Amino acid sequence: MGCSNLPKILLLNLFGIGLFLSWYLPENHGFWFQIDSSIFHYFNAHLATNAAFLKLVAITNNRAFDGVSLMAMGLLFLYFFLKQDAAGKRRMIIIGVVMLLTAVLINQSGRLLPVQRPSPTLSFSDINRVTELSGIPTKDSSKDSFPGDHGLMLMIFAGFMLRYFTRWSFVIAVGYVIIFSLPRIMVGAHWFTDIYVGALSMACVGLSWWLLTPASDFVINGINRLIPGYKPPSR
Incomplete structure (x- = not known):
């Protein structure tokens, strides 16, 4: 699978690195700063004039609301889990564990980027x-x-939804990205480019080498064989 997917991997790496450099290299982040600033000030101005919007942003950025995004992901995962036999459920649990480990590793890799950037609420005055x-x-x-x-x-x-499940589950998961990252942008805890340049570039580069090569399958199958109760698939 790795060789046949090499063009896709290289394209995703080219896109991810190019996207990051388009933001990182220009002075004051070039045209991206105007986009970031406009989006932040648009939402920030409405906080003082629209009580319903203020309440919505406050509730969706409370720590307790993070559980809603976890629940949404869990329900989508559960939909596929319930349709599996015992071996399939075992494999899905392992996929879930590997997905969490992948998230930790890629997220920590993001901390190695030569960027230290405060949020919009700490970058502008009179907000x-x-x-x-x-x-x-x-x-x-x-x-x-x-x-x-x-x-x-x-x-x-x-x-992971696209790699191990279905395209429609990937579409739903992309919807989750938009819906659940938007409150962070509206409240000013993140710039638009924190998500759609920083996170997206990291995901394109990191996931391409992990999911479009045999790497993730190798780890999942290896863990599956190591855990007691493993039964080789019948041929």
Whole structure:
């Protein structure tokens, strides 16, 4: 599989590295800063003028709301899990564990990037802070917001859905990326490019070598054989 997918891997790496460099190399991040600034100020201005919007942003950025995204991913995973026989369920549990380990490794790799970037709420003065306006504790700032770890986790989940399940589950998972990363952008805890440059570039490079080569299958099958109760598939 690795050789046949080499053009896809190289294309995804070229896209991911090119996307990152288009943001990293220009002074003050070039045209990306205007996009980032416009998106942040658009949402930030509405926080002070729209009470319903303020409440929505506050609730969706409270730590408890993170459980909703986990539940959404869990339900999609459960849909496929329940359709499996005993061997399939065993394999799916291992896929889930490997997916979590992959998320940790890629996320930690993102910390090696030569970027230290505070969130918009810490970069601009005279702005609205959701916690202060609403009284609801929220994650409305970050001293190091690049790349967006929350968005990266969602993208890794989407990648595994495409590799091991179905295209329609991948489409749903991409929807999760958009829906559950948007609150972080609206509250100002992340720049738009934290998610759609930083996280996306990391996902394209990291997942391409992991999921489009035999690497992930090798680890999943290896763990499966090591755990007691393994039964080789009948031929």
